[in-house]
Amino acid sequence: MNIIEPLVKIALILLINLTTVAYLVYTERRVSAFIQNRVGPNRVGPMGLLQPVADIVKLFFKEDIVPTAANKFVHSLAPLISLIVALSTFAVIPFGNTIHLFGRDIKLMIADVNVGLLYLLALSSLGVYGITLSGWSSNNKYSLLGGLRSSAQMISYELSMGLSIIGVLMIAGSLQLDKIVVHQGNYLGGFLPAWNIFLQPLGFITFVVAYFAETNRLPFDLPEAEPELVGGYHTEYSGMKFGLFFLAEYANMITASAVITTLYLGGWQFPFIENFGFSPLAVSLLQVAAFGVKVALVLLFFIIVRWTIPRFRYDQLMNLGWKVMLPLAVLNIIITGFFILV
Amino acid sequence: MLTDFGRILIFLLIGVIFTAGGLIASWLLRPRRPYPEKLSTYECGEEPVGGSWVRLNVRFYVVALIFLIFDVEVVVLFPWAVVFKNSGMLAFLEMAVFLAILAVGFVYVWVKGDLDWDKPSPRLPVYVKGKGIISEEMERTEEKEYVSV
Numbered sequence: 001m002n003i004i005e006p007l008v009k010i011a012l013i014l015l016i017n018l019t020t021v022a023y024l025v026y027t028e029r030r031v032s033a034f035i036q037n038r039v040g041p042n043r044v045g046p047m048g049l050l051q052p053v054a055d056i057v058k059l060f061f062k063e064d065i066v067p068t069a070a071n072k073f074v075h076s077l078a079p080l081i082s083l084i085v086a087l088s089t090f091a092v093i094p095f096g097n098t099i100h101l102f103g104r105d106i107k108l109m110i111a112d113v114n115v116g117l118l119y120l121l122a123l124s125s126l127g128v129y130g131i132t133l134s135g136w137s138s139n140n141k142y143s144l145l146g147g148l149r150s151s152a153q154m155i156s157y158e159l160s161m162g163l164s165i166i167g168v169l170m171i172a173g174s175l176q177l178d179k180i181v182v183h184q185g186n187y188l189g190g191f192l193p194a195w196n197i198f199l200q201p202l203g204f205i206t207f208v209v210a211y212f213a214e215t216n217r218l219p220f221d222l223p224e225a226e227p228e229l230v231g232g233y234h235t236e237y238s239g240m241k242f243g244l245f246f247l248a249e250y251a252n253m254i255t256a257s258a259v260i261t262t263l264y265l266g267g268w269q270f271p272f273i274e275n276f277g278f279s280p281l282a283v284s285l286l287q288v289a290a291f292g293v294k295v296a297l298v299l300l301f302f303i304i305v306r307w308t309i310p311r312f313r314y315d316q317l318m319n320l321g322w323k324v325m326l327p328l329a330v331l332n333i334i335i336t337g338f339f340i341l342v
Numbered sequence: 343m344l345t346d347f348g349r350i351l352i353f354l355l356i357g358v359i360f361t362a363g364g365l366i367a368s369w370l371l372r373p374r375r376p377y378p379e380k381l382s383t384y385e386c387g388e389e390p391v392g393g394s395w396v397r398l399n400v401r402f403y404v405v406a407l408i409f410l411i412f413d414v415e416v417v418v419l420f421p422w423a424v425v426f427k428n429s430g431m432l433a434f435l436e437m438a439v440f441l442a443i444l445a446v447g448f449v450y451v452w453v454k455g456d457l458d459w460d461k462p463s464p465r466l467p468v469y470v471k472g473k474g475i476i477s478e479e480m481e482r483t484e485e486k487e488y489v490s491v
Binding site: 060063080136139144148158159236240243334 | 346349352353354358360362364367368369371372374381382386402405406408412424425426427430431437452459460461
Protein backbone atom coordinates (compact mmCIF):
# COMPACT_ATOMS: atom_id res chain seq x y z
CA MET A 1 0.00 0.00 0.00
CA ASN A 2 2.83 2.30 0.88
CA ILE A 3 4.55 1.83 -2.44
CA ILE A 4 1.43 2.21 -4.59
CA GLU A 5 0.87 5.85 -3.77
CA PRO A 6 4.31 7.10 -4.94
CA LEU A 7 4.11 4.85 -7.99
CA VAL A 8 0.77 6.32 -9.00
CA LYS A 9 2.09 9.83 -8.48
CA ILE A 10 5.25 9.12 -10.48
CA ALA A 11 3.27 7.60 -13.34
CA LEU A 12 0.87 10.53 -13.37
CA ILE A 13 3.65 13.12 -13.31
CA LEU A 14 5.61 11.42 -16.09
CA LEU A 15 2.48 11.08 -18.18
CA ILE A 16 1.39 14.69 -17.68
CA ASN A 17 4.92 15.94 -18.19
CA LEU A 18 5.41 14.09 -21.48
CA THR A 19 2.00 15.06 -22.83
CA THR A 20 2.79 18.64 -21.96
CA VAL A 21 6.14 18.33 -23.73
CA ALA A 22 4.44 17.07 -26.88
CA TYR A 23 1.85 19.81 -26.83
CA LEU A 24 4.40 22.43 -25.87
CA VAL A 25 6.17 21.75 -29.16
CA TYR A 26 2.85 22.14 -30.94
CA THR A 27 2.04 25.35 -29.04
CA GLU A 28 5.44 26.76 -29.79
CA ARG A 29 5.01 26.09 -33.52
CA ARG A 30 1.54 27.62 -33.54
CA VAL A 31 2.50 30.68 -31.48
CA SER A 32 5.62 31.29 -33.55
CA ALA A 33 3.49 30.99 -36.67
CA PHE A 34 1.06 33.58 -35.37
CA ILE A 35 3.89 35.89 -34.38
CA GLN A 36 5.33 35.62 -37.89
CA ASN A 37 1.93 35.93 -39.54
CA ARG A 38 1.87 32.30 -40.72
CA VAL A 39 -0.62 29.53 -40.01
CA GLY A 40 1.55 26.80 -38.52
CA PRO A 41 0.78 23.05 -38.45
CA ASN A 42 -2.97 22.70 -38.97
CA ARG A 43 -3.44 19.59 -41.14
CA VAL A 44 -3.10 16.58 -38.81
CA GLY A 45 -6.32 16.29 -36.85
CA PRO A 46 -8.57 19.20 -35.88
CA MET A 47 -6.48 22.40 -35.84
CA GLY A 48 -3.38 20.25 -36.18
CA LEU A 49 -3.83 18.90 -32.66
CA LEU A 50 -2.53 15.45 -33.62
CA GLN A 51 0.70 16.87 -35.04
CA PRO A 52 2.79 15.81 -31.98
CA VAL A 53 1.64 12.19 -32.42
CA ALA A 54 2.63 12.27 -36.08
CA ASP A 55 6.00 13.77 -35.19
CA ILE A 56 6.76 11.13 -32.58
CA VAL A 57 5.77 8.28 -34.91
CA LYS A 58 7.98 9.77 -37.59
CA LEU A 59 10.94 9.99 -35.20
CA PHE A 60 10.51 6.32 -34.30
CA PHE A 61 10.75 5.24 -37.92
CA LYS A 62 13.75 7.39 -38.84
CA GLU A 63 17.09 5.79 -39.51
CA ASP A 64 19.69 6.37 -36.82
CA ILE A 65 22.92 7.63 -38.35
CA VAL A 66 26.03 7.42 -36.16
CA PRO A 67 29.11 8.81 -37.92
CA THR A 68 32.02 6.37 -38.20
CA ALA A 69 34.32 8.91 -36.59
CA ALA A 70 32.14 9.29 -33.50
CA ASN A 71 32.65 7.68 -30.12
CA LYS A 72 29.64 5.34 -30.32
CA PHE A 73 29.06 4.66 -26.63
CA VAL A 74 29.18 8.29 -25.51
CA HIS A 75 27.20 9.28 -28.59
CA SER A 76 24.30 7.07 -27.43
CA LEU A 77 24.72 7.94 -23.76
CA ALA A 78 24.48 11.71 -24.14
CA PRO A 79 20.80 12.02 -25.15
CA LEU A 80 19.86 9.59 -22.36
CA ILE A 81 21.60 11.78 -19.78
CA SER A 82 19.91 14.88 -21.17
CA LEU A 83 16.38 13.53 -20.97
CA ILE A 84 16.68 11.68 -17.65
CA VAL A 85 18.10 14.75 -15.97
CA ALA A 86 15.40 16.93 -17.47
CA LEU A 87 12.63 14.62 -16.27
CA SER A 88 13.95 13.78 -12.82
CA THR A 89 14.05 17.37 -11.62
CA PHE A 90 10.30 17.11 -11.28
CA ALA A 91 10.60 14.70 -8.36
CA VAL A 92 10.84 17.46 -5.77
CA ILE A 93 8.40 20.03 -7.17
CA PRO A 94 5.24 20.46 -5.09
CA PHE A 95 2.26 20.85 -7.39
CA GLY A 96 -0.42 21.08 -4.74
CA ASN A 97 -1.13 21.20 -1.06
CA THR A 98 -1.83 18.01 0.93
CA ILE A 99 -5.08 16.65 -0.43
CA HIS A 100 -7.56 14.50 1.50
CA LEU A 101 -8.65 11.76 -0.84
CA PHE A 102 -10.02 8.23 -0.31
CA GLY A 103 -9.76 8.67 3.45
CA ARG A 104 -6.07 9.47 3.50
CA ASP A 105 -3.88 12.55 3.27
CA ILE A 106 -1.87 12.60 0.08
CA LYS A 107 0.96 15.04 -0.35
CA LEU A 108 0.97 16.32 -3.93
CA MET A 109 4.68 15.97 -4.57
CA ILE A 110 6.77 12.89 -5.14
CA ALA A 111 9.50 13.40 -2.59
CA ASP A 112 9.49 16.10 0.07
CA VAL A 113 13.22 15.99 0.74
CA ASN A 114 14.70 18.52 3.12
CA VAL A 115 17.40 19.50 0.62
CA GLY A 116 14.96 19.93 -2.27
CA LEU A 117 16.58 23.06 -3.60
CA LEU A 118 20.06 21.51 -3.54
CA TYR A 119 18.75 18.44 -5.38
CA LEU A 120 17.25 20.72 -7.99
CA LEU A 121 20.46 22.70 -8.50
CA ALA A 122 22.54 19.55 -8.58
CA LEU A 123 20.42 17.92 -11.26
CA SER A 124 20.03 21.00 -13.39
CA SER A 125 23.81 21.36 -13.44
CA LEU A 126 24.13 17.72 -14.52
CA GLY A 127 22.30 18.69 -17.70
CA VAL A 128 25.49 20.23 -19.02
CA TYR A 129 27.03 16.74 -19.32
CA GLY A 130 24.48 15.61 -21.88
CA ILE A 131 25.24 18.53 -24.15
CA THR A 132 29.01 18.58 -23.68
CA LEU A 133 29.38 14.82 -24.16
CA SER A 134 27.21 14.86 -27.27
CA GLY A 135 29.27 17.71 -28.68
CA TRP A 136 32.55 15.94 -28.01
CA SER A 137 31.50 12.43 -29.01
CA SER A 138 30.13 13.44 -32.42
CA ASN A 139 33.67 14.27 -33.58
CA ASN A 140 32.27 17.13 -35.59
CA LYS A 141 33.63 20.66 -35.44
CA TYR A 142 30.24 22.29 -35.13
CA SER A 143 29.15 19.91 -32.41
CA LEU A 144 32.34 20.41 -30.46
CA LEU A 145 31.99 24.19 -30.61
CA GLY A 146 28.36 23.95 -29.57
CA GLY A 147 29.17 21.66 -26.67
CA LEU A 148 32.03 23.86 -25.49
CA ARG A 149 30.03 27.03 -25.70
CA SER A 150 27.22 25.41 -23.85
CA SER A 151 29.39 24.18 -21.00
CA ALA A 152 30.98 27.60 -20.54
CA GLN A 153 27.60 29.31 -20.76
CA MET A 154 25.84 26.98 -18.37
CA ILE A 155 28.48 27.10 -15.68
CA SER A 156 28.65 30.90 -15.96
CA TYR A 157 24.94 31.33 -15.47
CA GLU A 158 24.66 28.61 -12.87
CA LEU A 159 26.49 30.90 -10.48
CA SER A 160 23.98 33.71 -10.88
CA MET A 161 21.19 31.17 -10.54
CA GLY A 162 22.52 29.75 -7.30
CA LEU A 163 23.20 33.20 -5.91
CA SER A 164 19.69 34.44 -6.79
CA ILE A 165 18.17 31.52 -4.90
CA ILE A 166 20.07 32.53 -1.75
CA GLY A 167 17.70 35.50 -1.37
CA VAL A 168 14.68 33.18 -1.37
CA LEU A 169 16.38 30.92 1.16
CA MET A 170 17.09 33.80 3.49
CA ILE A 171 13.41 34.73 3.50
CA ALA A 172 12.00 31.21 3.77
CA GLY A 173 14.74 29.77 6.00
CA SER A 174 14.44 26.31 4.48
CA LEU A 175 15.68 24.31 1.51
CA GLN A 176 12.43 22.36 1.43
CA LEU A 177 10.42 23.46 -1.59
CA ASP A 178 7.12 22.76 0.14
CA LYS A 179 8.02 25.07 3.01
CA ILE A 180 9.09 27.78 0.59
CA VAL A 181 5.67 27.60 -1.06
CA VAL A 182 3.81 27.59 2.27
CA HIS A 183 5.83 30.61 3.28
CA GLN A 184 4.47 32.46 0.25
CA GLY A 185 0.88 31.98 1.44
CA ASN A 186 0.92 35.05 3.69
CA TYR A 187 -0.15 38.52 2.69
CA LEU A 188 1.84 41.73 2.60
CA GLY A 189 -0.15 44.58 4.09
CA GLY A 190 -3.27 42.41 3.91
CA PHE A 191 -3.83 42.60 0.15
CA LEU A 192 -0.67 41.57 -1.75
CA PRO A 193 0.21 37.87 -1.71
CA ALA A 194 3.69 37.41 -0.22
CA TRP A 195 5.10 35.82 -3.35
CA ASN A 196 8.83 36.06 -3.64
CA ILE A 197 8.51 38.00 -6.89
CA PHE A 198 7.28 40.96 -4.83
CA LEU A 199 9.81 40.43 -2.05
CA GLN A 200 12.73 39.75 -4.40
CA PRO A 201 12.19 41.57 -7.69
CA LEU A 202 15.90 41.78 -8.47
CA GLY A 203 16.47 38.15 -7.55
CA PHE A 204 13.52 37.14 -9.72
CA ILE A 205 14.96 38.89 -12.76
CA THR A 206 18.45 37.43 -12.34
CA PHE A 207 17.02 33.98 -11.67
CA VAL A 208 14.78 33.99 -14.74
CA VAL A 209 17.54 35.26 -17.00
CA ALA A 210 19.96 32.68 -15.63
CA TYR A 211 17.40 29.90 -16.06
CA PHE A 212 16.84 30.96 -19.67
CA ALA A 213 20.56 30.51 -20.19
CA GLU A 214 20.51 27.15 -18.39
CA THR A 215 17.78 25.82 -20.65
CA ASN A 216 19.60 27.10 -23.76
CA ARG A 217 16.58 28.99 -24.94
CA LEU A 218 16.77 32.10 -27.05
CA PRO A 219 18.25 34.67 -26.52
CA PHE A 220 20.84 32.28 -25.05
CA ASP A 221 20.74 29.45 -27.60
CA LEU A 222 24.38 29.90 -28.62
CA PRO A 223 25.03 26.12 -28.31
CA GLU A 224 22.79 25.41 -31.27
CA ALA A 225 22.96 28.70 -33.11
CA GLU A 226 21.70 27.49 -36.50
CA PRO A 227 23.27 30.10 -38.79
CA GLU A 228 26.82 29.47 -37.59
CA LEU A 229 26.85 26.01 -36.01
CA VAL A 230 24.26 24.20 -38.19
CA GLY A 231 22.66 22.48 -35.18
CA GLY A 232 25.41 22.75 -32.60
CA TYR A 233 25.71 19.74 -30.33
CA HIS A 234 23.02 17.75 -32.11
CA THR A 235 24.29 18.21 -35.66
CA GLU A 236 25.23 14.52 -35.90
CA TYR A 237 22.08 13.17 -34.27
CA SER A 238 19.11 11.74 -36.08
CA GLY A 239 16.04 9.64 -35.41
CA MET A 240 15.03 8.91 -31.85
CA LYS A 241 18.30 10.14 -30.34
CA PHE A 242 17.64 13.55 -31.80
CA GLY A 243 14.09 13.16 -30.52
CA LEU A 244 15.38 12.62 -27.00
CA PHE A 245 17.37 15.85 -27.15
CA PHE A 246 14.31 17.61 -28.45
CA LEU A 247 12.15 16.19 -25.66
CA ALA A 248 14.82 17.10 -23.12
CA GLU A 249 14.86 20.71 -24.25
CA TYR A 250 11.14 21.06 -23.79
CA ALA A 251 11.07 19.02 -20.58
CA ASN A 252 13.69 21.44 -19.28
CA MET A 253 11.41 24.31 -20.17
CA ILE A 254 8.59 22.78 -18.16
CA THR A 255 10.88 22.15 -15.21
CA ALA A 256 12.16 25.72 -15.45
CA SER A 257 8.61 27.08 -15.43
CA ALA A 258 7.67 24.88 -12.49
CA VAL A 259 10.74 25.97 -10.55
CA ILE A 260 10.17 29.64 -11.29
CA THR A 261 6.55 29.24 -10.21
CA THR A 262 7.50 27.40 -7.04
CA LEU A 263 10.24 29.76 -5.94
CA TYR A 264 8.90 33.13 -7.01
CA LEU A 265 5.26 32.98 -8.09
CA GLY A 266 3.79 31.35 -5.02
CA GLY A 267 3.78 27.75 -6.26
CA TRP A 268 0.33 26.26 -5.76
CA GLN A 269 -0.89 29.19 -3.68
CA PHE A 270 -4.22 30.59 -4.84
CA PRO A 271 -4.51 34.06 -3.25
CA PHE A 272 -7.57 34.68 -1.05
CA ILE A 273 -9.07 31.26 -1.73
CA GLU A 274 -9.79 30.76 2.00
CA ASN A 275 -12.28 33.63 1.83
CA PHE A 276 -14.59 31.99 -0.70
CA GLY A 277 -15.78 29.16 1.53
CA PHE A 278 -15.05 26.18 -0.76
CA SER A 279 -14.85 22.66 0.62
CA PRO A 280 -11.29 21.49 1.45
CA LEU A 281 -11.24 19.15 -1.55
CA ALA A 282 -12.26 21.93 -3.95
CA VAL A 283 -9.61 24.21 -2.46
CA SER A 284 -6.93 21.59 -3.02
CA LEU A 285 -8.02 21.01 -6.60
CA LEU A 286 -8.16 24.74 -7.32
CA GLN A 287 -4.65 25.09 -5.93
CA VAL A 288 -3.39 22.40 -8.31
CA ALA A 289 -5.17 24.24 -11.12
CA ALA A 290 -3.53 27.51 -10.02
CA PHE A 291 -0.14 25.82 -10.22
CA GLY A 292 -0.95 24.56 -13.73
CA VAL A 293 -2.09 27.97 -14.92
CA LYS A 294 1.01 29.69 -13.53
CA VAL A 295 3.30 27.14 -15.18
CA ALA A 296 1.43 27.53 -18.48
CA LEU A 297 1.78 31.30 -18.37
CA VAL A 298 5.52 31.09 -17.69
CA LEU A 299 5.82 28.63 -20.60
CA LEU A 300 4.01 31.07 -22.85
CA PHE A 301 6.44 33.75 -21.71
CA PHE A 302 9.33 31.45 -22.69
CA ILE A 303 7.85 30.97 -26.16
CA ILE A 304 7.10 34.65 -26.75
CA VAL A 305 10.60 35.65 -25.65
CA ARG A 306 12.08 33.14 -28.05
CA TRP A 307 10.26 34.61 -31.02
CA THR A 308 10.74 38.29 -30.23
CA ILE A 309 14.35 38.68 -29.04
CA PRO A 310 17.42 38.13 -31.22
CA ARG A 311 20.36 35.96 -30.18
CA PHE A 312 23.34 37.34 -28.25
CA ARG A 313 26.86 37.29 -29.57
CA TYR A 314 29.17 35.10 -27.50
CA ASP A 315 31.19 37.92 -25.95
CA GLN A 316 27.95 39.72 -25.04
CA LEU A 317 26.67 36.55 -23.44
CA MET A 318 29.75 36.08 -21.28
CA ASN A 319 29.88 39.78 -20.40
CA LEU A 320 26.27 39.69 -19.28
CA GLY A 321 26.82 36.56 -17.24
CA TRP A 322 29.99 37.57 -15.42
CA LYS A 323 29.96 41.34 -15.35
CA VAL A 324 26.26 42.08 -14.88
CA MET A 325 24.39 39.06 -13.54
CA LEU A 326 26.95 37.93 -10.97
CA PRO A 327 27.37 41.36 -9.27
CA LEU A 328 23.59 41.86 -9.38
CA ALA A 329 22.95 38.51 -7.72
CA VAL A 330 25.47 39.27 -4.95
CA LEU A 331 23.91 42.71 -4.54
CA ASN A 332 20.54 41.01 -4.15
CA ILE A 333 21.88 38.91 -1.26
CA ILE A 334 23.24 41.99 0.50
CA ILE A 335 20.00 43.94 0.02
CA THR A 336 17.92 41.01 1.26
CA GLY A 337 20.14 40.54 4.29
CA PHE A 338 19.95 44.23 5.06
CA PHE A 339 16.15 44.26 4.88
CA ILE A 340 15.77 41.16 7.02
CA LEU A 341 17.98 42.66 9.70
CA VAL A 342 16.34 46.10 9.71
CA MET B 343 8.73 2.24 4.61
CA LEU B 344 9.90 4.18 1.59
CA THR B 345 12.00 7.26 2.27
CA ASP B 346 11.82 10.40 0.16
CA PHE B 347 15.11 9.61 -1.51
CA GLY B 348 13.78 6.12 -2.23
CA ARG B 349 10.94 7.75 -4.13
CA ILE B 350 13.42 9.83 -6.08
CA LEU B 351 15.31 6.66 -6.92
CA ILE B 352 12.11 5.04 -8.20
CA PHE B 353 11.42 8.17 -10.23
CA LEU B 354 14.91 8.06 -11.71
CA LEU B 355 14.60 4.35 -12.52
CA ILE B 356 11.26 4.84 -14.24
CA GLY B 357 12.76 7.75 -16.14
CA VAL B 358 15.68 5.58 -17.27
CA ILE B 359 13.33 2.75 -18.28
CA PHE B 360 11.18 5.15 -20.24
CA THR B 361 14.03 6.82 -22.12
CA ALA B 362 15.84 3.55 -22.81
CA GLY B 363 12.49 2.08 -23.88
CA GLY B 364 12.11 4.83 -26.46
CA LEU B 365 15.56 4.12 -27.86
CA ILE B 366 14.98 0.34 -27.95
CA ALA B 367 11.58 0.73 -29.61
CA SER B 368 13.05 2.92 -32.31
CA TRP B 369 15.95 0.44 -32.67
CA LEU B 370 13.38 -2.28 -33.43
CA LEU B 371 11.37 -0.16 -35.84
CA ARG B 372 13.84 1.88 -37.82
CA PRO B 373 15.47 0.96 -41.12
CA ARG B 374 19.26 0.44 -41.43
CA ARG B 375 20.75 1.38 -44.77
CA PRO B 376 24.19 2.82 -44.03
CA TYR B 377 26.91 3.50 -46.59
CA PRO B 378 30.29 5.23 -46.07
CA GLU B 379 29.23 8.62 -47.39
CA LYS B 380 26.17 8.70 -45.17
CA LEU B 381 28.29 7.87 -42.13
CA SER B 382 30.94 10.50 -42.80
CA THR B 383 31.15 13.51 -40.51
CA TYR B 384 29.04 16.44 -41.61
CA GLU B 385 30.97 19.46 -42.78
CA CYS B 386 28.71 21.40 -45.12
CA GLY B 387 28.81 18.64 -47.72
CA GLU B 388 32.60 18.75 -48.06
CA GLU B 389 35.11 16.07 -47.12
CA PRO B 390 35.98 16.77 -43.46
CA VAL B 391 39.33 18.52 -43.07
CA GLY B 392 41.36 17.12 -40.17
CA GLY B 393 39.94 15.81 -36.92
CA SER B 394 37.69 17.65 -34.53
CA TRP B 395 39.33 16.66 -31.27
CA VAL B 396 41.69 19.59 -31.24
CA ARG B 397 43.09 22.08 -28.77
CA LEU B 398 40.58 24.55 -27.44
CA ASN B 399 40.68 28.21 -26.59
CA VAL B 400 42.27 28.60 -23.17
CA ARG B 401 39.50 30.96 -22.08
CA PHE B 402 37.19 28.02 -21.57
CA TYR B 403 39.55 26.63 -18.93
CA VAL B 404 39.85 30.02 -17.25
CA VAL B 405 36.07 30.30 -17.06
CA ALA B 406 35.88 26.80 -15.60
CA LEU B 407 38.46 27.71 -12.94
CA ILE B 408 36.68 30.91 -11.92
CA PHE B 409 33.44 28.96 -11.85
CA LEU B 410 34.91 26.44 -9.42
CA ILE B 411 35.89 29.15 -6.97
CA PHE B 412 32.54 30.86 -7.08
CA ASP B 413 30.58 27.64 -6.96
CA VAL B 414 32.28 26.77 -3.69
CA GLU B 415 31.22 30.20 -2.51
CA VAL B 416 27.61 29.44 -3.40
CA VAL B 417 27.80 26.16 -1.51
CA VAL B 418 29.06 28.00 1.56
CA LEU B 419 26.24 30.52 1.23
CA PHE B 420 23.48 27.90 1.24
CA PRO B 421 23.63 26.78 4.89
CA TRP B 422 24.32 30.36 5.92
CA ALA B 423 21.16 31.57 4.18
CA VAL B 424 19.01 28.87 5.79
CA VAL B 425 19.92 29.86 9.35
CA PHE B 426 20.33 33.56 8.58
CA LYS B 427 17.09 34.77 10.17
CA ASN B 428 18.07 33.49 13.62
CA SER B 429 21.70 34.47 13.61
CA GLY B 430 21.47 38.22 13.23
CA MET B 431 24.00 40.95 12.60
CA LEU B 432 27.19 39.03 13.29
CA ALA B 433 26.41 36.43 10.62
CA PHE B 434 25.63 39.17 8.15
CA LEU B 435 28.94 40.94 8.77
CA GLU B 436 30.88 37.69 8.60
CA MET B 437 29.36 36.89 5.24
CA ALA B 438 30.00 40.46 4.07
CA VAL B 439 33.70 39.99 4.87
CA PHE B 440 33.70 36.66 3.04
CA LEU B 441 32.03 38.19 0.00
CA ALA B 442 34.43 41.15 0.08
CA ILE B 443 37.42 38.80 -0.05
CA LEU B 444 35.90 37.02 -3.01
CA ALA B 445 35.10 40.34 -4.63
CA VAL B 446 38.79 41.25 -4.55
CA GLY B 447 39.57 38.10 -6.50
CA PHE B 448 36.74 38.81 -8.89
CA VAL B 449 37.97 42.37 -9.50
CA TYR B 450 41.47 41.00 -10.10
CA VAL B 451 40.19 38.59 -12.74
CA TRP B 452 38.09 41.34 -14.28
CA VAL B 453 40.96 43.86 -14.46
CA LYS B 454 43.32 41.21 -15.84
CA GLY B 455 40.90 40.84 -18.73
CA ASP B 456 40.19 37.14 -18.24
CA LEU B 457 36.48 37.82 -18.50
CA ASP B 458 36.84 39.56 -21.87
CA TRP B 459 36.10 37.52 -24.95
CA ASP B 460 37.16 38.29 -28.48
CA LYS B 461 34.87 40.79 -30.03
CA PRO B 462 34.30 41.07 -33.74
CA SER B 463 35.50 44.46 -34.98
CA PRO B 464 33.70 44.88 -38.25
CA ARG B 465 34.87 47.74 -40.47
CA LEU B 466 31.63 49.13 -41.72
CA PRO B 467 31.51 51.13 -44.93
CA VAL B 468 30.97 54.84 -44.31
CA TYR B 469 29.10 57.40 -46.36
CA VAL B 470 31.08 60.53 -47.27
CA LYS B 471 29.32 63.43 -48.92
CA GLY B 472 30.37 63.85 -52.51
CA LYS B 473 32.27 60.59 -52.56
CA GLY B 474 29.49 58.09 -51.86
CA ILE B 475 29.87 54.96 -49.80
CA ILE B 476 33.46 54.21 -48.93
CA SER B 477 34.59 50.90 -47.56
CA GLU B 478 38.10 49.73 -46.88
CA GLU B 479 37.99 47.34 -49.81
CA MET B 480 37.16 50.14 -52.23
CA GLU B 481 39.96 52.32 -50.88
CA ARG B 482 42.40 49.52 -51.48
CA THR B 483 41.29 49.01 -55.07
CA GLU B 484 41.52 52.74 -55.69
CA GLU B 485 45.09 52.78 -54.40
CA LYS B 486 45.95 49.91 -56.72
CA GLU B 487 44.56 51.81 -59.68
CA TYR B 488 46.71 54.85 -58.90
CA VAL B 489 49.80 52.68 -58.67
CA SER B 490 49.13 50.94 -61.93
CA VAL B 491 48.52 54.21 -63.75
